[in-house]
Amino acid sequence: MHCFSLTHTNHVAHLTLCRPESLNTMHPLFWRELDEALTQIHREGTARALLISSTGKHFSAGMALETFSSAIAMDDQSPEGRALIFDSLTDMQATFTKLETLRIPVIVAIQGGCIGGAVDMATACCIRYATEDAFFCIQEINVGMVADVGTLQRLPKLIPEAIVKEYAYTGRRLAAAKAQAYGLVNEVFATQDEMLAAALATATEIAAKPPVAIWGTKQAIAYARDHSTEDALKQMGWLQAGIWSNAHVREAVAAMKERRSAEFTPLAKLVPFREQA
Numbered sequence: 126m127h128c129f130s131l132t133h134t135n136h137v138a139h140l141t142l143c144r145p146e147s148l149n150t151m152h153p154l155f156w157r158e159l160d161e162a163l164t165q166i167h168r169e170g171t172a173r174a175l176l177i178s179s180t181g182k183h184f185s186a187g188m189a190l191e192t193f194s195s196a197i198a199m200d201d202q203s204p205e206g207r208a209l210i211f212d213s214l215t216d217m218q219a220t221f222t223k224l225e226t227l228r229i230p231v232i233v234a235i236q237g238g239c240i241g242g243a244v245d246m247a248t249a250c251c252i253r254y255a256t257e258d259a260f261f262c263i264q265e266i267n268v269g270m271v272a273d274v275g276t277l278q279r280l281p282k283l284i285p286e287a288i289v290k291e292y293a294y295t296g297r298r299l300a301a302a303k304a305q306a307y308g309l310v311n312e313v314f315a316t317q318d319e320m321l322a323a324a325l326a327t328a329t330e331i332a333a334k335p336p337v338a339i340w341g342t343k344q345a346i347a348y349a350r351d352h353s354t355e356d357a358l359k360q361m362g363w364l365q366a367g368i369w370s371n372a373h374v375r376e377a378v379a380a381m382k383e384r385r386s387a388e389f390t391p392l393a394k395l396v397p398f399r400e401q402a
Contacts, residue, residue: 138172145181170392173332187241
């Protein structure tokens with residue numbers, strides 16, 4: 126990969142944006158490699174948590190602006206061209222949605238600027254850590270467009286709507302301390318090293334839990350966000366009935382009593398039906 130590096134340690138997958146010279150901007154290769162990496166992690170089932178971090182001064186400056194005049198130029202001169210805009214955006218949205226639907230939790234560690242498309246990406250993750258110098262910017266309004274890959278849909282479910290409107294309308298920078306106060310960021314750290322250490326510790330702690338119970342927890346939280354309490358409670362009953370394991374409960378309790386690491390069955394490798402013999 127050119128835009129990312131991917132490592133696996135103790136059931137934790139670590140995906141790192143590694144083009145600091147270009148501020149980790151998002152051009153077509155970025156989207157292709159991210160989609161491929163997430164698909165691989167989702168299918169393999171060996172990772173139990175995903176950590177996303179970055180390199181350089183900024184987490185990501187968002188969409189590479191030069192792509193609008195080349196690789197993904199928007200044709201607004203015909204109905205066919207405008208229809209293609211919809212289809213292209215749907216495809217891009219689907220990549221970030223994979224972060225939300227991934228079978229494992231996703232932690233993102235943000236330093237410096239998290240700008241434009243990077244906000245779309247961060248809001249699709251489960252847990253957000255940041256450094257003191259980090260900031261979020263819905264940059265799209267500053268370049269004459271509407272944020273269109275998830276920010277305006279996910280951010281209002283994470284922080285108060287009035288705050289979303291203020292920053293979406295103005296394009297101002299939301300500093301890490303304020304982002305934490307609003308609930309967007311879980312914790313703020315003095316340095317990137319401290320942040321990464323904490324993020325890795327959280328990912329490792331999650332990876333020590335029963336993978337199928339973590340999968341179920343992520344499913345339940347996502348469902349409850351978009352449904353009524355009554356519907357979510359019904360879904361919880363069906364979900365729990367589907368994944369309950371006496372063996373996992375016994376192992377977890379025994380491991381606590383014996384002060385040892387528990388051993389749990391990994392998620393099954395996912396092979397799409399169309400690829401099966």
